[in-house]
Amino acid sequence: MRKISTIHTGALKTTVFYNRIEDMIASNPSVWGLPYYGNISEAELYGIEVEAAYDAEWMFANLAYAMTIGTNLVTGTPLSTVPQSRLVATLGGRYPEWMLEYGARLTLAEAGEYIIGPADGSAEDFATLDLFATWKPDYGPLAGTEIGLGIDNLFDADYRENLALDRSLGRTFKISVAHQFDY
Numbered sequence: 001m002r003k004i005s006t007i008h009t010g011a012l013k014t015t016v017f018y019n020r021i022e023d024m025i026a027s028n029p030s031v032w033g034l035p036y037y038g039n040i041s042e043a044e045l046y047g048i049e050v051e052a053a054y055d056a057e058w059m060f061a062n063l064a065y066a067m068t069i070g071t072n073l074v075t076g077t078p079l080s081t082v083p084q085s086r087l088v089a090t091l092g093g094r095y096p097e098w099m100l101e102y103g104a105r106l107t108l109a110e111a112g113e114y115i116i117g118p119a120d121g122s123a124e125d126f127a128t129l130d131l132f133a134t135w136k137p138d139y140g141p142l143a144g145t146e147i148g149l150g151i152d153n154l155f156d157a158d159y160r161e162n163l164a165l166d167r168s169l170g171r172t173f174k175i176s177v178a179h180q181f182d183y
Helices: none
Strands: 009-029 035-055 059-072 085-095 100-110 126-135 145-152 172-179
Touching: none
Parallel strands: none
Antiparallel strands: 009 035, 035 059, 059 085, 085 100, 100 126, 126 145, 145 172
């Protein structure tokens, strides 16, 4: 039987940024719906990113928020080349005796008025739920092997993120097997 530690850790990280840019090259939508590049003589980008995490022997949680706003200072119009604001929350658990980690990740994204999509219409608000599990034995014949299972976009949401030319993939099933060899 494995020994379980009782260490609990927490972390908080915040980043605030402001950039004023001259001669910015950016992708812009064309009249045919295909992206092309143009020069923006003066622009500003600013935003905030906040991340919080908690980790214990039986569970873990992460929360992250990111917002970026961009403006063409010559025309006063929003930039189409900034990602949409999003909140990502992850909650998971561990079963140490079985070397198993599992959890769920919720992503909420807001298009906002400043988003102008380059192709298939404007970006839109969306919510997705992903489930995941990883088994990583540390002894026996499978030591060093990691098997991962996951379902992304569990409820099959149909959306298009800003900066993406295509719509979402829909519900996606994932299986991965990795092995680390010791030399």
